[in-house]
Amino acid sequence: MTTTPIRSGSQSAASASYPDAHGRFGKFGGKYVPETLMPALAELEAAFHQYKNDPAFQQELQALLRDYVGRPSPLYFAERLTAHYARPDGTGPQIYLKREDLNHTGAHKINNALAQVLLAKRMGKQRIIAETGAGQHGVATATVCARFGLKCIIYMGVHDMERQALNVFRMRLMGAEVSPVEAGTGTLKDATSEAIRDWVTNVETTHYILGSVAGPHPYPMLVRDFQAIIGQETRAQCLEKWGGLPDILLACVGGGSNAMGLFHEFVNEPSVRMIGIEAAGEGIDTEKHAATLTRGRVGVLHGAMSYLLQDEEGQVIEPHSISAGLDYPGVGPEHSYLKDSGRAEYYSITDQQALTAFQQLSQLEGIIPALETAHAIAYLETLCPQLNGSPRIVINCSGRGDKDVQTVAKFLNPG
Amino acid sequence: MTSVSQRFEALRERAHCALIPFITAGDPDLETTAEALRVLDRSGADLIELGVPYSDPLADGPVIQAAATRALQRGVRLADVLEVVRQVSPELRSPIILFTYYNPILNRGIDLFLKQVSEAGVKGLVVPDLPLEEAESLLHPAFDYGIELTLLIAPTSPADRIATIARQSQGFIYLVSTTGVTGMRAQVQARVKDLLVELQTVTDKPIGVGFGISQPEHARQVMDWGADAAIVGSAFVKRLADGTPAQGLDAIAEFCRSLKAAIAPI
Numbered sequence: 126m127t128t129t130p131i132r133s134g135s136q137s138a139a140s141a142s143y144p145d146a147h148g149r150f151g152k153f154g155g156k157y158v159p160e161t162l163m164p165a166l167a168e169l170e171a172a173f174h175q176y177k178n179d180p181a182f183q184q185e186l187q188a189l190l191r192d193y194v195g196r197p198s199p200l201y202f203a204e205r206l207t208a209h210y211a212r213p214d215g216t217g218p219q220i221y222l223k224r225e226d227l228n229h230t231g232a233h234k235i236n237n238a239l240a241q242v243l244l245a246k247r248m249g250k251q252r253i254i255a256e257t258g259a260g261q262h263g264v265a266t267a268t269v270c271a272r273f274g275l276k277c278i279i280y281m282g283v284h285d286m287e288r289q290a291l292n293v294f295r296m297r298l299m300g301a302e303v304s305p306v307e308a309g310t311g312t313l314k315d316a317t318s319e320a321i322r323d324w325v326t327n328v329e330t331t332h333y334i335l336g337s338v339a340g341p342h343p344y345p346m347l348v349r350d351f352q353a354i355i356g357q358e359t360r361a362q363c364l365e366k367w368g369g370l371p372d373i374l375l376a377c378v379g380g381g382s383n384a385m386g387l388f389h390e391f392v393n394e395p396s397v398r399m400i401g402i403e404a405a406g407e408g409i410d411t412e413k414h415a416a417t418l419t420r421g422r423v424g425v426l427h428g429a430m431s432y433l434l435q436d437e438e439g440q441v442i443e444p445h446s447i448s449a450g451l452d453y454p455g456v457g458p459e460h461s462y463l464k465d466s467g468r469a470e471y472y473s474i475t476d477q478q479a480l481t482a483f484q485q486l487s488q489l490e491g492i493i494p495a496l497e498t499a500h501a502i503a504y505l506e507t508l509c510p511q512l513n514g515s516p517r518i519v520i521n522c523s524g525r526g527d528k529d530v531q532t533v534a535k536f537l538n539p540g
Numbered sequence: 541m542t543s544v545s546q547r548f549e550a551l552r553e554r555a556h557c558a559l560i561p562f563i564t565a566g567d568p569d570l571e572t573t574a575e576a577l578r579v580l581d582r583s584g585a586d587l588i589e590l591g592v593p594y595s596d597p598l599a600d601g602p603v604i605q606a607a608a609t610r611a612l613q614r615g616v617r618l619a620d621v622l623e624v625v626r627q628v629s630p631e632l633r634s635p636i637i638l639f640t641y642y643n644p645i646l647n648r649g650i651d652l653f654l655k656q657v658s659e660a661g662v663k664g665l666v667v668p669d670l671p672l673e674e675a676e677s678l679l680h681p682a683f684d685y686g687i688e689l690t691l692l693i694a695p696t697s698p699a700d701r702i703a704t705i706a707r708q709s710q711g712f713i714y715l716v717s718t719t720g721v722t723g724m725r726a727q728v729q730a731r732v733k734d735l736l737v738e739l740q741t742v743t744d745k746p747i748g749v750g751f752g753i754s755q756p757e758h759a760r761q762v763m764d765w766g767a768d769a770a771i772v773g774s775a776f777v778k779r780l781a782d783g784t785p786a787q788g789l790d791a792i793a794e795f796c797r798s799l800k801a802a803i804a805p806i
Contacts, residue, residue, distance in 0.1 A: 147673065155673075155674055156671060156673055156674060157642055157669045157670060157674055158598075158669060158671065159598070159599045159668055159669060159671070159692070159694070159716075160672075160691075160692045160693060160694040160696075160697060160705075161694035161696050161716060161719050161720075162696075163671050163672075163694075163696075163697070163701070164696045164697065164698055164701070165696070308605065308609075309595070309596075314596070318596050318598045321598045322598060322601075322721045325598075325599070325719060325720055325721055326720040326721065327719070328696060328719055329696065329719065422647075423646075424643045424646060424647060425642050425643045425646055425669070426596060426643065427598070428669075430646075433643070435643065435647060437647075438617050438618060438644060439643045439644035439646065439647025439648065440594065440595040440612065440644070441595045441596050441643070
């Protein structure tokens with residue numbers, strides 16, 4: 126089968142023209158799925174291209190993003206956090222938070238879930254499935270399904286259901302069926318596999334709202350483009366606040382959707398440094414971490430070629446992170462591409478460092494971040510002392526931490 | 541040794557529908573896998589599909605998932621599976637088709653993987669998460685090593701894809717009988733009949749029907765609809781895993797004979 130590659134007309138937009146027509150970001154990406162799903166992926170891609178610039182679709186999406194989600198999310202100057210990292214002479218990095226935690230349902234996940242449900246409606250799909258780790262994507266999907274009266278089944282690992290019990294309750298409250306997944310370690314990887322199995326079985330009636338920039342093409346592109354509003358708003362807000370670009374973007378990376386959402390707008394701005402933070406769990410030299418880009422090798426999981434935590438036999442390793450949303454052995458293929466091309470940098474933060482940052486942001490700014498987000502915040506400890514002058518750092522405050530308070534309480538006060 | 545294509549040609553000359561049992565390697569243990577290959581071969585199997593246990597088998601239903609998990613927990617590795625094939629395949633009439641997900645292949649390196657499986661005596665390959673668009677990387681090198689890579693067609697595949705896949709598939713064409721994962725089902729969907737008709741208009745390659753074929757009547761049904769092979773997986777895996785290995789082997793022998801009897805030419 127031959128298809129004509131879709132290329133951006135603009136020379137300067139070279140990177141933004143990825144993926145190619147085969148869903149490739151360099152060697153990463155692709156569609157490694159059972160044949161049964163191939164027509165559905167083609168249908169989804171066609172619908173995406175048909176509607177992404179369709180005025181009626183955009184009008185409906187933009188109105189809901191404004192009135193239902195509460196966009197634009199503010200770009201907040203974190204004054205006391207900035208003061209905390211100031212040098213003795215008062216200079217230092219200026220730290221801003223892109224407040225995705227203020228969105229309806231408390232995280233960036235709703236941007237994508239809402240847009241995909243509008244696509245699903247136009248494709249005539251009445252049944253929606255999704256996977257969830259921390260539960261934020263599950264909650265966002267349950268929310269938009271309630272809003273549009275669609276049947277909703279959320280696959281969630283049993284271990285995650287325990288540590289994110291509040292989100293399980295929220296999803297059920299909104300009428301979603303939460304289906305426990307016991308396979309493997311009962312976390313995001315296993316929930317994703319089970320969602321794919323459901324989709325293979327019910328593909329003719331069902332749309333799968335994949336929650337990250339992972340999975341087979343077109344998901345990494347589609348989710349990125351639906352999350353790109355984060356970066357687009359950030360650009361406008363930076364322009365308004367100081368008339369320029371941010372110097373550094375900082376975001377946590379599990380599958381990588383909040384990071385891609387922030388980065389995408391700036392990929393072709395060489396002056397903007399992009400940093401993604403993975404979960405180091407108990408340390409990247411232990412077996413208990415989820416630092417895929419730091420420690421993984423190229424492999425195929427859930428339909429895409431990307432970095433992957435795997436053993437010498439090519440079996441996928443069970444990851445570990447205190448944060449359910451980062452507890453994933455794979456990563457979106459575009460992040461692998463950005464890493465290999467050197468355009469973005471990726472580092473990792475341990476459970477312990479994230480917990481410290483979780484408390485720090487709560488105490489300095491009165492903002493309780495999600496444990497996922499706390500990983501990005503925690504990297505300031507390493508980053509700030511390395512910086513000269515007063516660069517402007519924008520951190521994607523991707524979610525709020527209400528869902529995590531029990532986990533953190535258990536950790537801080539064991540027994 | 542006989543290739544997958546040659547096996548089908550021989551069967552076709554005698555107007556036989558082939559029986560292809562599937563078992564998961566290393567469940568309950570490798571010794572039983574070796575013995576199961578022999579038992580199936582003498583109980584009516586024409587070709588045998590051997591599943592390599594994988595940590596994330598997203599095309600498989602609960603029975604084969606559980607078998608793979610048990611095998612991995614016992615520490616079964618690809619090298620062990622290939623060692624079983626190397627030892628047993630010279631005794632068998634049935635060519636062995638390896639069923640494996642793509643990541644273990646990629647991890648080993650395509651050339652090294654093909655070299656090792658071909659040296660072990662494997663004749664065919666089925667990779668359930670490698671659709672046509674991604675299969676290019678494996679099709680040509682496999683051919684060079686004398687391994688036939690069989691591609692899958694699903695009930696959702698549109699006509700133009702069906703024609704292209706049929707052209708590219710080696711050995712035979714694997715027709716997935718249902719939208720879904722592997723596993724036992726009450727009956728075979730009627731649309732399999734239409735899919736077989738459609739396929740036969742674009743190819744004269746043999747067509748094997750699998751996923752959900754779990755009873756002698758199912759095998760008979762797909763044969764009557766024109767299939768060249770019935771592929772039966774979960775129903776074998778479940779029987780082999782129940783009770784002691786000896787009981788499991790007896791059970792699969794009996795089941796294999798009953799399937800074969802159902803598709804024997806009248």
